[in-house]
Amino acid sequence: MPNSHEVQLNSAGSSIHGATLEAVIFDLDGVVADSHPIHEAAWKTLLVEQGIDSASLNLDFLYAGHPRREILRHYLGSIELSEMERLGRRKDDLYAIARNKLHAKPGILRVLSQLNADGILCALATSAGRVRAHESLEHFGITKHFSVIVTGEEPGAPKPAPDIFLLAAVRMGVKARQCVVVEDSVAGVLAARAAGMRCAGYAPSARLFELAEAGANDLISDFPDDATRHFKDLVGATESQQAAPRASAPQPRG
Structure with a gap:
């Protein structure tokens, strides 16, 4: 079941924001890989x-x-x-x-399979080097689920600059507003928002607050049961719908 900190979004969202979900971009460390x-x-x-x-x-x-x-x-x-x-x-x-x-994050194979089956493109955009990124995906047996893999060896500025996410979108042939980024770091959230993409902050409960502060539109500690529906709603929801639940995010620990 979705985590209690998960942002609740309007299921009719795509008509509100005027965008439809075409692609989900995943970070590697902490999102795809439990590294x-x-x-x-x-x-x-x-x-x-x-x-x-x-x-x-x-x-x-x-x-x-x-x-x-x-x-x-x-x-x-x-x-x-x-x-x-x-x-x-x-x-x-x-x-x-x-x-x-090294192990894959719980639920990632299910989420990738759901998105693929529903015609949603998946990309990996990571600051990791090309060899480690590809070796990790091959180790998990999930390389085939990604239509695009962008690594830290590509030209462009590193996160929090938006370059890596914009490059992934270009290679998939989709617009930034049609993408959701799943990130577990402040720099990654800032990069996604700078790219004009909606961002799902994915981290243990104790770290969700910092991702909300960085501007994450969505906060989850576990992947949703229906990933396609959840990310479609995220693309369509208005900023006010997303911002309201942030007050219930966990407070930082001293």
């Missing part, structure tokens, strides 16, 4: 290797959707490009060691 625990462990090991005390290490910055270079600068300060590249390779190695623990 955050592996990433967090890899980053923690890397940062401890660089002399940071694990007891005082706050990893919240990892979940904001920043590119790798910004994460390294946040925790380590100004570093040379060559050192940044070396540390990036080390982080990739640490992630690869635990890759056998």
Whole structure:
């Protein structure tokens, strides 16, 4: 069943907003892949290797959707490009060691299958590199469900710039207002809204508040039972219909 924090939308929405759903664009980490625990462990090991005390290490910055270079600068300060590249390779190695623990997010195969069956295009738009993105989808056996895959190696600015989502829409041959983006990071939500797309913020309940603050039109902790109907309603709903439920979003923890 849909989560209690899920935004309730008008089922007649498409006529209100004047748009119809043609495509759903998914982020990879935290949306398609349950990869955050592996990433967090890899980053923690890397940062401890660089002399940071694990007891005082706050990893919240990892979940904001920043590119790798910004994460390294946040925790380590100004570093040379060559050192940044070396540390990036080390982080990739640490992630690869635990890759056998990688699982798909619950319900994602069902949602992709529903959307495909209903004629809705699906795309992946991720800041991850091309190899890791494709390997993850192949590992889950879901590559065939995506008509377009856009990675962080494509030209353009990273999230929160809208480039990656706009490129996905162009490659699918659809308009931005006909798309819904499913994102779990603040940068991703900001990028989706900057692209002129409706955004479903998808995260554990404790993190929904920050996605609402970033401008997510919809808040879910679990994928809806009828994904096609839910995302169609999201495209059609007015901003006022979406904004009202935000007051009931969970408050941030101290």
